[in-house]
Amino acid sequence: MKKKEVKMNVFSKKVIISFILIVMGLTFVACTSSDKTEEKNLKRSQDTEFASDSGVRIEKLSKVQQKNLRTLAKVWGFTKYRHPDITAGNINWDAELFRVIPKVLEATTKEEAGDIMATWLNQFPFQVNTLSKEQEDLYHQVKEKAYLDVEYSWIKNRQVLGNNLADYLENLSEVKVTDNDNGYAVFEEGDIVNVSSDSFMDNSINYEDTGMRLLGLFRYWNIIEYFYPYKNLMDEDWEQVLYDKIPELALQSDKESYALSIANLTTYIHDSHGFFNDNFKVLPQHFGAYKAKATIFNIDGQIVIAGREDKSPLKLGDIVVSIDGTSIEKIIEECNKYISVSDKNRFTNAFDYYLLRSTKEIAEIEVIRNGEKLSLNVPCYYNSKYDVKRLGQDEKSCFMGDKKIGYINIATLESGDLDKLMKKFKGTEGLIIDVRYSNAKMSEYINYPIGEYIKPEVSEYQQFYSSNSFEPGKFIKSTSNSSGRGFIEKQLDKGIDSTTFSKIFDNGIIRTSLGKVKDRYQYNGKVIILMNECTQSVLETMVMSFMDAPNATVIGTPSAGANGNKMDITLPGCIQTSISGLAVTYMDGSQTQRIGLKPDITVKQTVKGIAEGKDEVIEKAIELITKPESK
Structure with a gap:
């Protein structure tokens, strides 16, 4: 026990x-x-009697x-x-x-x-x-x-x-x-x-x-x-x-x-x-063994090219109509049959890997570009690495708006960057925090040090629910998550090992040798948080942790609606899948799963904006900071 x-x-x-x-x-x-x-x-x-075969037919x-x-x-x-x-x-x-x-x-x-x-x-x-x-x-x-x-x-x-x-x-x-x-x-x-x-x-x-x-x-x-x-x-x-x-x-x-x-x-x-x-890659093979080196974004059900390799005949803003004679609507329907999504209208993350596939090395992709329907011969690659970025996904954190605004892109932030950036951004009129795309290179704990800057006090923002270990099938209200100024220090006061904590929080939160909390100033400018349907799981947790900061406004479109830890499951045939293992709600118990987080101001990226290489969500964020009357 x-x-x-x-x-x-x-x-x-x-x-x-x-x-x-x-x-x-x-x-x-x-x-x-x-x-x-x-x-x-x-x-x-x-008991290995059935290790290789059950004998049941x-x-x-x-x-x-x-x-x-x-x-x-x-x-x-x-x-x-x-x-x-x-x-x-x-x-x-x-x-x-x-x-x-x-x-x-x-x-x-x-x-x-x-x-x-x-x-x-x-x-x-x-x-x-x-x-x-x-x-x-x-x-x-x-x-x-x-x-x-x-x-x-x-x-x-x-x-x-x-x-x-x-x-x-x-x-x-x-x-x-x-x-x-x-x-x-x-x-x-x-x-x-x-x-x-x-x-x-x-x-x-x-x-x-x-x-x-x-x-x-x-x-x-x-x-x-x-x-x-x-x-x-x-x-x-x-x-x-x-x-x-x-x-x-x-x-x-x-x-x-x-x-x-x-x-x-x-x-x-x-x-x-x-x-x-699965080991045999049955699902991607089902949609086509070859994939175009391009990435998509879902705009009101339209599949829009949001990134592609330089030599591709596809262009940003192209609306995909069909692939090898099969309508994109039919392909989306097939994706819904085999790929789990929290909301069938928010599928960019889940379907992106499967949509632009073909059984041939050259796919015939029909698109609409500037109102004109075109048929393109697009190179596709067998088991190609999935390394094409969407518009804005690889944007570096930097100054914007004549250095009046600081911009932090979670997708490109690296270990140790945050405090250097915030030192530069001190005194700016506003801070844009882009939480639209994930970053496998950086620790997801970054919301805690950001919270030390933008939230003057610790507040709870997220309630967890977990399985009842005494009685399988029952679930209990477990604990809440918090962030804000002083949160990290409180964790040390509770006796969490400072060395372990500093290794976990991989952004210089604690000086490992001294076990002391880094000194961070209180940021008083406007804070604009960007999200869209690619904001999923830990990114949704980040947005939740920032939402109640003073002067904070969330803009964009609703998030994916998939939060909680990822529980991995293995099935015979070395099939791997996963589910959300903990339930997450707002502190008042209202759901986010399948619903997603709602922005304070809805701002949608448009086909025209993508075609012109414009990030309309960032443009709106800059406007909200520089023009107080803007809504």
Whole structure:
């Protein structure tokens, strides 16, 4: 129980750090040697009977079998995250699924299937645990923070499950999970869930293997069911999605149909954190193995070229009409089928990699330029590196407006730049902070030192909600995030190690050797924050942290609406995807997920502006600073 004691004691100290460490655009952790080493030390890893093949094959599927498999998926998942021997790492629950599937498929009624599942589960007896006084106190503290519950009433449906199976599940529901360090879902500091250990059977698979394909469906479905904090914002009935997907995955036999089916499954969560990748690159190949070296921007549903390689016949401001005879509307529709987005009207980040693709080295791309329709032969490249910047994305931080304005571009800011820039910008009339594009080179913690400059006092700006580790499927109000003048010093006062803190905050926030906070002045000029639909995840957190600064105005268009940490998921066949693992709201509880942050002043980039190389959002920001009456 040691870990849970730590977690509750450090809510005020380390949740922010834990949250941001996860958010930092980490690469997928599946198939790594460290995960495998840890897995091999668990008892469940000794059960290798189905490591290469489940032995399950289905050629036809009746409605009865489909319904029974749906019940099995739910029973398997409910047990997976609660049973003490499974959370202790003693049972290979994937292998047990493969042992019971053939028996469930033989059942001709739901009653017979329920008895089969009850007999199967009774091989794994357990005792309902009694919490110690310390655990009981902690449990009630967590219970008081209740935010969202999964619907559990199905475990009492004796008409579907039968008495024996319902008895087992109802009894299991009384178990409080107190040790999950070796389970399939590990709770780390701050109640951040890590499911990376749930990847033991993740190597290349035989795609004729029905069991492995169903494992992919069952694993993903249950992770969403029990650990997705935005499940209440999904449009579809998640149980119906499971039912509909069973025949689709059960009856396939090749890697393309399997990968595309899983990709489609991820779209039902409506989360722009739902990245998808597989070793065979099935998804990009589906749209075309060759890609034009150009990048797009979505302007009211129009696909506009916003960046391209110098030798490309495409030009900035070109409106894409079709690619190789397929209309851009049809391609967008296909993207929506396989790529998860929080809002279907804000897709620049998610679709950019897939839109300008072809099956040929020379694509025929039809565009509208200056009102005239043109057909262009555009060079495309196989597995080309995605390194083309959008207009303004690589703009360096600098003076603007006759040195009356300081401009900071988060996308090009490098370690150590901030304080040098702010020293130059001292006394300027206004400061423009561009938070429209991400920067993989720079630490995302930059919002904290910026907050020291532009916010005269510490304020809370963001509320987190996390999984309840005692009861999978329930979520609690956890902690809030803060920024402003004095925030960093308070973290040191709370005992956070100054050396660690300085390494994390990679912009000279603390002098490591002395453990002292850098001296920063209070900036009193106007602050204009720029955002658009590419402002996503940690960038949305940045904007939220700046919004309540005095004299601050947010302009642009709504953000992507995908915030919280990125939880990585591995599925059979080395498919990697991800979801938002923590829920984030404003301090009053109002949602940002799928909605995005709203600007104070809406300013849209236009096709004409892009064609002329103008950044109309920056132009408006300059106007707001230099002309007080401007709105």
